[in-house]
Amino acid sequence: MHETIPDLMRHAASTYGTREFLRFPDTSLTFEDADARSDGLAAALIDKGVRPGDRVAIMMDNVPDWPLSWLAILKAGAITVPVNVRYRAADLEHVLRDSGAVATLTTEEHVPHIPGTVYVLGSVPRARIPARTHEIANFQYTSGTTGFPKACMLTHDYWLRTARLVADQVRLRDDDVMLIAQPYSYMDPQWVTLLCLIGGIPLVVLPRFSASGFWASAREHGATLTYVLGSMPLLLHKQPPHADDGAGRLRLVLCSGIRPDLHRAFEERWGAPWRELYGSTESGPDLGVPIDAEETVGTGAMGLPYPGKEVTLDEETGEILVRGAPMMKGYWNHPEATAHAFRGGWYHTGDLGFRDEHGYIHHAGRLTDMVRRGGENISCAEVESVLTQHPAVLQAALVPIPDDLWGELPKAFLQLRPGHAADEDTAMSVIEHARGRLARFKIPEYVEFVEGFALTPSARIEKRHLLHPERDQRAAPALFTGKERP
Template identity: 85%
Template sequence: MRHAARQYGRREFLRFPDTSLTFEDADAQSDRLAGALIDKGVRSGDRVAVMMDNVPGWPLSWLAILKAGAITVPVNVRYRSADLEHVLRDSGAVATLTTAEHVPHIPGTVYALDSLSGSAPARPVPVNPHNPHDVANFQYTSGTTGFPKACMLTHDYWLRTAQIAADQARLRDDDVMLIAQAYSYMDPQWATLLCLLGGIPLVVLPRFSASGFWPAAREHGATLTYVLGTMPLLLHKQPPDPLDRENRMRLVLCSGIRPDLHREFEERWGAPWRELYGSTESGPDLVVPIDAEETVGTGAMGMPPPGKEVVLDEETGEILVRGVPMMTGYWNHPEATATAFRDGWYHTGDLGFRDEHGYIHHAGRIKDMVRRGGENISCAEVESVLTQHPAVLQAALVPIPDDLWGELPKAFIQLRPGHSPGAETAMSVIEHARQRLARFKIPAYVEFVEGFSLTPSARIEKRHLARPDQRSAPAVFIGLTP
């Protein structure tokens, strides 16, 4: 940030609907905020949560927390009591930075950004000389199993991730980056750093809108963007517009491009779409070069960028990764860290195969999670909340295929004696979950079962749940609104 403020000065850095900040503005405002945090007692190594919508205060808070020597804990604004309390308790956050509308919902020490920003005098903050391997973020992800875990991501991790994306895009001086995902996710954060590296503007939309995305791209002159999950399909479902190709977009980065729609995407909007595969744990693992036209429609996810090795496990076909960038581990979960990095490789939980050109393709997952659009849902977390309902004895969450969302969560529920397996009970369980979990985690379907087949370790054997002939008894099935 310091370098960008010196190098690019009054160039535009952050563009929000009602606000534009230069690189100098962002440096000065994050200095003021860092000073306020230090005055409140935040010290090096402390964890400070950030729970805001897509407002300028989010990237400014991130920069300020790091300038104060602390660690940022991004929190999804859609979290409710169960998932919010888990993240704040597990991370040991000393405070949460937020905006006025979210203050009543957050436990613990909470600072509204407007009042905090005005509480400290404008002064340069002496930035502690960070080691590149100091942790910058506790980035929560569902990982492979269990409740959300914090990936410990270093300053080096973030800078390398942004540089890989910049190299893949062949960043230019006249580029404009557009992002529509929530700032608590990875993508706006690495996009922020990409713009710091290149001295270009980042246009931040309040939220993703399928009808508004391309008009916004035209309005802002965007040349680069990143989409994932359901975003491409929702864009594709919009009626064709004579202005579809009237844009400056020169590259769309995307994770999980539908092979059968890939060429149609490019022809409709007049820009190449290229794969960027990775994870919170490992950053970018595979990239497709901007000029690799031969990959269009093939499903190829690319080759490893410099610093990364990617291989396939000989027995299972699982995609294994090592190199940099890479998280330093899961906070508070040494066993999960050891499991994820066994034999010196990060085990992605994704299956793949290599084509005759050396490109790796995705071939499914072996994780106990549901990927609903761009969201990762921990099955264990949802199951824990469902079983807290007085009518539920046991619950199992599994992914089911969906044309729009990719996967939707389906809950198999065994009821306690005395409760009826009908719509009223299902809606009671779902309402219970709605009060405690983010909306995207709520099951879209409920199926009541008499019991479950168990493994030798007395765990529910989920692999049978996808096969009706393997279930223990006839079930009552109820579809809910996704």
């Protein structure tokens, strides 16, 4: 097993050479191309003064320079800080400041939003560089369980193990073609890139996810494998049936959070098995369902532990606990949060579960103070902090409300300062304030004004009083949608 990601890249370049590696709408790169171009960019970074252990951010759309920059930063011995292109003032400044990034690699359209040192990618010399390594490959920001986003320190070993475990699960073949549509700043395109390096197969990267165009792209590119999550499956299901839905070369869909009631319909419509993959940024892949486990279809089973992983349930709470490898080194700058997450020697996922008679673990809710909107984790504390910076807001509480399409949507309960009216103008003023400071997916979809909040003994808002199961959270008095006015 290779010790670092650059080692794997060089091995793939020497083994697979001129075979296609990365396929974007207007560009195709071979394994040799990717190795040489990332070498050149790494040399340029070193020339700019980047040193082993430095953090370098990447803020780009799904363009070839994203994976090339990732490889280059690692070849320079530095640590990559992926940044969501939808981040704006509050979340962007937090990530760059907290990580201590020495520079950000980006493209022209994102320059106006980025503080600090920015490098716009252009032509770079081709050069061989000396091997420079650092144990940590990524500061991968996640909302975690509480508070502002924290950086998971992910090692080269973490990424390589993740890719190999999934490669074994999918029984990777020489004629496979992988397709991905998630933003490269997320986990998935990164481990998928390594999976393709392992197998010497092409990775097709779509600019963005399009429910209407996804399967047409899969057929066009001859994709055999793909990975979807969050709201993607339901959005695909809501598209009108097409005569070619079951056509093409697709042989397996990996998915996190397959809806049991639609599982069999997915397989019948698109002519391929759908298999569950459960994990997190902190712990990588934890549970998976084998390709041939047809008995799990429609049951909601998330699978069995991957080799090297142990997964159990807390006897008192039912929380899913994990240990083994891969696993993050901890949260950057947050030793107390790290200790809390790993109390008792197990990583506490914040998810509740149960085990069926066949040994498969199922999901049964979540303990953490977060909203899961489609494939996005939203830290309630982060959004609440921004909302309370508005001059009209005294206190704020963000909670998840159920949604058929997105799974959950964020709803904000606001207690106003004296002198401010609980009306639509105030609600929209707060929403516009948030839009300038947070990524779009974090903006509350609903706003409700309250006279006050019940507090816990530690003076925290007791959110359980806000969510009454018998009440329609979209039809409450003084409720306003977070959508923009026409």
